[in-house]
Amino acid sequence: xxxxKVGSIGEYIREQRKQAKxxxxxxxxxxxxxxxxxxxIERGLRKPSAEILNQIAKGLHISAQALYVQAGLIEHRxxxxxxxxxxxxxxxxxxxxxxxxxxxYESFRKENRTGTPAEDTQTSQNAQPRPEPAExxxxxxxxxxAATLEPFVAEDHYTGNGNATPRTKEG
Amino acid sequence: xxxxKVGSIGEYIREQRKQAKxxxxxxxxxxxxxxxxxxxIERGLRKPSAEILNQIAKGLHISAQALYVQAGLIEHRxxxxxxxxxxxxxxxxxxxxxxxxxxxYESFRKENRTGTPAEDTQTSQNAQPRPEPAExxxxxxxxxxAATLEPFVAEDHYTGNGNATPRTKEG
DNA sequence: CCACGCTGCTTGCAATTGCAAACAGAGAGC
DNA sequence: GCTCTCTGTTTGCAATTGCAAGCAGCGTGG
Numbered sequence: 001x002x003x004x005k006v007g008s009i010g011e012y013i014r015e016q017r018k019q020a021k022x023x024x025x026x027x028x029x030x031x032x033x034x035x036x037x038x039x040x041i042e043r044g045l046r047k048p049s050a051e052i053l054n055q056i057a058k059g060l061h062i063s064a065q066a067l068y069v070q071a072g073l074i075e076h077r078x079x080x081x082x083x084x085x086x087x088x089x090x091x092x093x094x095x096x097x098x099x100x101x102x103x104x105y106e107s108f109r110k111e112n113r114t115g116t117p118a119e120d121t122q123t124s125q126n127a128q129p130r131p132e133p134a135e136x137x138x139x140x141x142x143x144x145x146a147a148t149l150e151p152f153v154a155e156d157h158y159t160g161n162g163n164a165t166p167r168t169k170e171g
Numbered sequence: 172x173x174x175x176k177v178g179s180i181g182e183y184i185r186e187q188r189k190q191a192k193x194x195x196x197x198x199x200x201x202x203x204x205x206x207x208x209x210x211x212i213e214r215g216l217r218k219p220s221a222e223i224l225n226q227i228a229k230g231l232h233i234s235a236q237a238l239y240v241q242a243g244l245i246e247h248r249x250x251x252x253x254x255x256x257x258x259x260x261x262x263x264x265x266x267x268x269x270x271x272x273x274x275x276y277e278s279f280r281k282e283n284r285t286g287t288p289a290e291d292t293q294t295s296q297n298a299q300p301r302p303e304p305a306e307x308x309x310x311x312x313x314x315x316x317a318a319t320l321e322p323f324v325a326e327d328h329y330t331g332n333g334n335a336t337p338r339t340k341e342g
Numbered sequence: 343c344c345a346c347g348c349t350g351c352t353t354g355c356a357a358t359t360g361c362a363a364a365c366a367g368a369g370a371g372c
Numbered sequence: 373g374c375t376c377t378c379t380g381t382t383t384g385c386a387a388t389t390g391c392a393a394g395c396a397g398c399g400t401g402g
Contacts, residue, residue, distance in 0.1 A: 012262070019265040024350060034391045039351060046389070049359090050221030050244045062266050063259035064245050065236070070262055073221045074235050083272075086257035097279045101254075104275060108268045195380060205361045210380060217359070220389090 202230030
């Protein structure tokens with residue numbers, strides 16, 4: 001009724017914000033919503049509209065779908081098409097690359113483990129996906145991570161040049 | 172904004188309803204919303220919340236995402252590739268973990284861009300195919316790769332500045 | 343010490359959602 | 373003609389969203 005159980009979405013947003021190491025006001029500005037409102041959302045006092053949710057997702061640089069799933073607005077299967085399955089199905093990757101990606105993905109999952117279901121993506125719509133925020137406060141993800149990878153992926157045909165993969169980053 | 176430009180979503184719903192050959196009241200009952208409200212939604216006089224949208228999608232037996240896309244609540248381009256979409260939609264990963272996985276995935280893609288045919292229907296817009304002289308047919312992926320990764324991903328505090336700083340535009 | 347900048351939270355208030363009730367038009371049957 | 377039942381619509385109104393303004397706490401430093 002008046003106070004629906006929308007806690008999980010707020011917790012999720014706050015957690016993502018903390019992981020991104022940005023303040024409430026910063027996110028509110030990035031998302032184009034007011035700070036008090038974001039505060040209330042994060043504490044589960046308000047149920048943000050889809051529009052707001054979408055803006056927050058942008059501010060967090062995450063998929064809006066992720067938030068919608070969290071908010072119970074999308075059935076889980078609909079959006080969460082299982083990363084591993086997608087990797088396995090990708091025809092552009094070699095078998096070894098697939099394995100590496102899957103390994104990394106599962107490392108992340110293990111790292112974040114907060115009591116998540118051990119099964120694969122088979123969650124029903126309401127199965128509390130995020131029970132506890134746990135202590136994953138710091139995010140052990142250095143940017144050098146990707147840099148560390150590149151020597152590997154390029155290993156063979158690559159003779160010590162610092163310019164293995166020039167990322168032309170443009171939208 | 173007396174007249175919100177939400178027409179398309181309403182038209183879309185009405186169209187879907189007509190195609191399903193059900194009356195406004197029938198759909199409103201199936202979706203669990205009031206008929207007047209559904210009427211207003213279909214005519215673009217009201218902007219339904221995500222919750223209502225979700226219920227309407229159920230009542231229409233269509234994907235909620237379809238409605239969200241119509242409503243502009245989900246970017247259509249959220250479907251880069253299946254892998255990237257899956258990573259983005261995964262609720263168990265942090266924003267940075269997502270970015271790392273996507274970076275790695277795209278490194279692989281870039282690396283493979285010479286030998287693999289891109290005939291797979293993936294709706295990828297292929298920004299600009301850059302012909303890398305790399306010809307990684309098979310192999311250059313040591314098993315030690317995953318082993319090398321572990322320390323990184325599992326390491327507690329990397330104290331490095333991996334911050335993907337969301338630049339606060341304007342001050 | 344008090345101003346300044348930052349963090350997040352509380353308080354009214356306009357605008358909006360979403361609904362119950364009532365309204366209008368088109369057929370069907372008596 | 374009158375009554376039912378269906379169609380979609382309009383009209384108030386409670387409840388909610390979302391915001392501007394202001395409050396409280398914390399660390400810096402002049």
